[in-house]
Amino acid sequence: MIRVAIAEDHQSLIDGINLLLKYEEDISVVGMVNDGEALVNLVNLKQPHVVLTDIKMPKMDGITACKYILKERPHTKVIAFTMFEDQGAVSEMIAAGAKGYLLKNSPLEDVLTAIKEVHKGGTFFDKTIDVEAASNPSGQGAKKSLLSKSEREILRLIGEGKSSSEIAEIRFNSVSTIEKHRKNMIRKLGLSGKGELLRYALETKYNFES
Amino acid sequence: MIRVAIAEDHQSLIDGINLLLKYEEDISVVGMVNDGEALVNLVNLKQPHVVLTDIKMPKMDGITACKYILKERPHTKVIAFTMFEDQGAVSEMIAAGAKGYLLKNSPLEDVLTAIKEVHKGGTFFDKTIDVEAASNPSGQGAKKSLLSKSEREILRLIGEGKSSSEIAEIRFNSVSTIEKHRKNMIRKLGLSGKGELLRYALETKYNFES
DNA sequence: AAAAACATACCCGTTAGGGGGTATTTTTTT
DNA sequence: AAAAAAATACCCCCTAACGGGTATGTTTTT
Structure with missing residues (x-):
């Protein structure tokens, strides 16, 4: 059974x-x-x-x-x-x-x-x-876990509607650090426009709401 | 049957x-x-x-x-x-x-x-x-259809990831018109931040993807 | 016919987010 | 021990997206 x-x-x-x-x-x-x-x-x-x-x-x-x-x-x-x-x-x-x-x-x-x-x-x-x-995350063609720990956390906060300055306060970082992470993520994920990262965060992350 | x-x-x-x-x-x-x-x-x-x-x-x-x-x-x-x-x-x-x-x-x-x-x-x-x-959409307490026809269409395009200038081209409007509609929607819906309107568009509209 | 709502389009000014760099320290991997 | 990746933080510059006005013509409603 x-x-x-x-x-x-x-x-x-x-x-x-x-x-x-x-x-x-x-x-x-x-x-x-x-x-x-x-x-x-x-x-x-x-x-x-x-x-x-x-x-x-x-x-x-x-x-x-x-x-x-x-x-x-x-x-x-x-x-x-x-x-x-x-x-x-x-x-x-x-x-x-x-x-x-x-x-x-x-x-x-x-x-x-x-x-x-x-x-x-x-x-x-x-x-x-x-x-x-x-x-197998090692393979060359794989996009893998792409984002690092900090990046994922920041992405999650973006998905929650936080601005860079808000995220900076939460994580005790400078605003420029957060913005750097944003840029790196945009580059890594091959995104382009302004709201793209927010779109990505909302559509990809599995744990919002409630 | x-x-x-x-x-x-x-x-x-x-x-x-x-x-x-x-x-x-x-x-x-x-x-x-x-x-x-x-x-x-x-x-x-x-x-x-x-x-x-x-x-x-x-x-x-x-x-x-x-x-x-x-x-x-x-x-x-x-x-x-x-x-x-x-x-x-x-x-x-x-x-x-x-x-x-x-x-x-x-x-x-x-x-x-x-x-x-x-x-x-x-x-x-x-x-x-x-x-x-x-x-009954007439009731006082209802937030109702709040948005007008043009506003809804623009909101849909925002949800599709279009920028104001792109939307302006699609609808044969000037960019300032689209931005005006954005502002009016933000006011009507009681939203605040930058991404809020995009969030709203993505979460509210039922017809994206594929 | 008068009033209200909508759609269009402009003004000025501010700012967050992004493009493209560099640099230092810490952590992780090899 | 050496190399790579991640995390931190700054620089300059630029633009889309605001906030807050005004104006004018067109619908729609009353």
């Missing part, structure tokens, strides 16, 4: 997955939650074999939750289930230790296949994902 | 809805599509009684699709199914003639209830929605 936990902020989708798994003899859903913090608690409590988690969720995103889970219970198999067909998100998820990556525009059957596959010790990634490029 | 069409860009959610409706004797799903244009075609072809549609979809958003559908086939019952818990979106959808409004974080059972209800000639709106405020 495979014990499965699900984290996803759209209840309707959880219900759909449940309908699918209900008729599977060898799978039992041990819990369903709507945010990342609740997921971490649930895993510690119920100790599922497989975790299916969204990335963009309230309170804690799925990548962070994955790290917490695998630190506590390293044998848990984590599968990402998200709408981000984004190389960066895939890389981060793989780096965090995920064993699978599903897209919401794929058929629901894939969920079943993926759960069984990772439980057997394998992996399951959506066909559209280039696992090679995402998992 | 209630004939239902579904439009939704996440295949997994469609599959979930299908699992739910499959066991209903009096409901048959006549088609499922992943974008707004395909929905309009599907409705003309299969003439369903009830249409369940997402708002944010590729090619054409659900609000526009709803208008097209009801122009051609006024007796079709349209239900919005979306993650936007947004007064403006609800208002626009009601104005377009929708008979129901569901949220994706609600239980999937609601879909079933809503389909049956609207088919009987009724309406079904999620409990969290203030139908009164949304359907």
Whole structure:
């Protein structure tokens, strides 16, 4: 019997997955939650074999939750289930230790296949994902984790609507430092215009709202 | 037998809805599509009684699709199914003639209830929605349609990443006109900073990407 | 017909963000 | 120990996007 936990902020989708798994003899859903913090608690409590988690969720995103889970219970198999067909998100998820990556525009059957596959010790990634490029960050052609720690933090603050001077205050930096980081990010990411960085922050980052 | 069409860009959610409706004797799903244009075609072809549609979809958003559908086939019952818990979106959808409004974080059972209800000639709106405020735009406390036609179009272009000068070229206006509209919108919407308008455009508009 | 809202377009001035540099210190990787 | 990457901070210069006005013609509403 495979014990499965699900984290996803759209209840309707959880219900759909449940309908699918209900008729599977060898799978039992041990819990369903709507945010990342609740997921971490649930895993510690119920100790599922497989975790299916969204990335963009309230309170804690799925990548962070994955790290917490695998630190506590390293044998848990984590599968990402998200709408981000984004190389960066895939890389981060793989780096965090995920064993699978599903897209919401794929058929629901894939969920079943993926759960069984990772439980057997394998992996399951959506066909559209280039696992090679995402998992080996050393390759020349890869855009990889591109941004450094500071840069990512600053990007997050940009996504929260902060100005450079506000960010400078928060991080105890000078304004020019923040602006330097902005410029470096724009160059690294190959962006052009003014609002582009904000657009990028809003569209890419998985953890805003609530 | 209630004939239902579904439009939704996440295949997994469609599959979930299908699992739910499959066991209903009096409901048959006549088609499922992943974008707004395909929905309009599907409705003309299969003439369903009830249409369940997402708002944010590729090619054409659900609000526009709803208008097209009801122009051609006024007796079709349209239900919005979306993650936007947004007064403006609800208002626009009601104005377009929708008979129901569901949220994706609600239980999937609601879909079933809503389909049956609207088919009987009724309406079904999620409990969290203030139908009164949304359907009568005259009320004093409502923020209503606030923005004028030109302003909305400019806001859409801002959401697409266009600069003021680019927008000016597209609309054959002077740059100062576009900037004037920007300022008026910022004032009307009570926004402050630089990126705020872009944030608003990205977060509010339902029809970007693809 | 009068009033209100909208669309157009200009003025002046300020500033945050960005393009393109350089430099120093710390951390990480090799 | 040496090299590379990251973090800090400054320089100059330029422009888009503001804030806050005014003005004029066109719709729309009352």
